[in-house]
Amino acid sequence: MSNPILTIKQLGCRYGSRTVFEQLDLQATKGEVLALLGPNGAGKSTLLRCLARLQRPQQGQIWLDGQPLWHIKPRLVAQQIAFAPQQAGLNPELTVEQMLLLGRTPHRGWLLPMTKADRAIVEELLERFNLAKYRRQSLAELSGGEQRRVIIARALAQQPKMLLLDEPTAHLDLKYQLEIMQLVSDLAHNDGVCVILTLHDLNQASLCADRIALLAHGRLQAVGAPSAVLRSELIEAAYEVPIQMIEHPNHNLPLVMLQPQRKEVAWPN
Numbered sequence: 001m002s003n004p005i006l007t008i009k010q011l012g013c014r015y016g017s018r019t020v021f022e023q024l025d026l027q028a029t030k031g032e033v034l035a036l037l038g039p040n041g042a043g044k045s046t047l048l049r050c051l052a053r054l055q056r057p058q059q060g061q062i063w064l065d066g067q068p069l070w071h072i073k074p075r076l077v078a079q080q081i082a083f084a085p086q087q088a089g090l091n092p093e094l095t096v097e098q099m100l101l102l103g104r105t106p107h108r109g110w111l112l113p114m115t116k117a118d119r120a121i122v123e124e125l126l127e128r129f130n131l132a133k134y135r136r137q138s139l140a141e142l143s144g145g146e147q148r149r150v151i152i153a154r155a156l157a158q159q160p161k162m163l164l165l166d167e168p169t170a171h172l173d174l175k176y177q178l179e180i181m182q183l184v185s186d187l188a189h190n191d192g193v194c195v196i197l198t199l200h201d202l203n204q205a206s207l208c209a210d211r212i213a214l215l216a217h218g219r220l221q222a223v224g225a226p227s228a229v230l231r232s233e234l235i236e237a238a239y240e241v242p243i244q245m246i247e248h249p250n251h252n253l254p255l256v257m258l259q260p261q262r263k264e265v266a267w268p269n
């Protein structure tokens with residue numbers, strides 16, 4: 001891989017005596033969308049937290065643009081990496097607008113006033129995420145989907161080189177799911193951002209990721225293009241459930257179908 005922005009070597013993480021994953025090697029480049037897949041508890045969020053420097057791994061190393069992540073000053077890390085977690089701490093004092101302005105902090109420092117450029121970035125995001133009408137409301141007053149949009153918009157306000165999104169489509173209706181998938185693609189392919197996101201919807205991953213990394217049973221099981229990773233033997237072993245693969249009708253991409261036991265009941269009309 002040429003000039004990776006992110007290099008992970010032999011990474012291992014545990015909580016107490018419980019190992020979450022180990023011997024994890026992975027690289028990512030500018031301008032790519034990398035989806036992290038894996039069953040509940042596989043360690044996807046833990047890995048994202050390590051990359052956001054919120055959690056120190058017990059083993060291995062992470063390099064950002066060739067520098068060991070833990071040797072870079074926190075402010076410089078915050079200028080380059082933005083993390084949108086599954087849930088933001090709800091601070092009832094802060095409005096949606098203030099939350100987004102907070103995203104500009106790494107670029108201006110705590111005590112410096114907002115510049116016109118900071119405000120313009122926040123205004124554009126309020127419009128883009130259809131949040132302008134909620135600008136003076138607190139997060140606690142918003143629905144789950146609206147809160148997700150605020151969390152993602154705040155991360156974008158940081159204008160990072162690497163964007164980490166933990167389940168960005170959770171709680172979103174179809175329109176916003178599609179919008180997030182499109183946004184992720186635009187950020188990577190037009191603006192050159194490296195986007196790493198966790199997803200539970202394997203088909204969304206197939207449709208929006210350039211590469212997929214499959215984490216299960218404490219190890220990275222496979223990394224590669226959707227067609228290389230979304231294979232029945234790999235998915236069935238990772239998720240421990242029988243599936244069937246089909247091809248998307250309009251794109252040359254694999255889709256994963258569940259096979260529930262369904263009883264056909266004839267209801268009277």
Ligand SMILES: Nc1ncnc2c1ncn2[C@@H]1O[C@H](COP(=O)(O)OP(=O)(O)OP(=O)(O)O)[C@@H](O)[C@H]1O
Nearest residue numbers: 015016020038039040041042043044045046047198
């Ligand atoms: N702070 C913590 N203390 C102890 N154990 C933790 C902590 N955070 C996570 N774990 C455990 O580590 C494992 C990995 O959790 P993690 O949240 O990283 O998985 P995940 O793949 O993101 O799961 P999900 O898909 O359910 O969100 C889980 O078994 C979880 O219970």
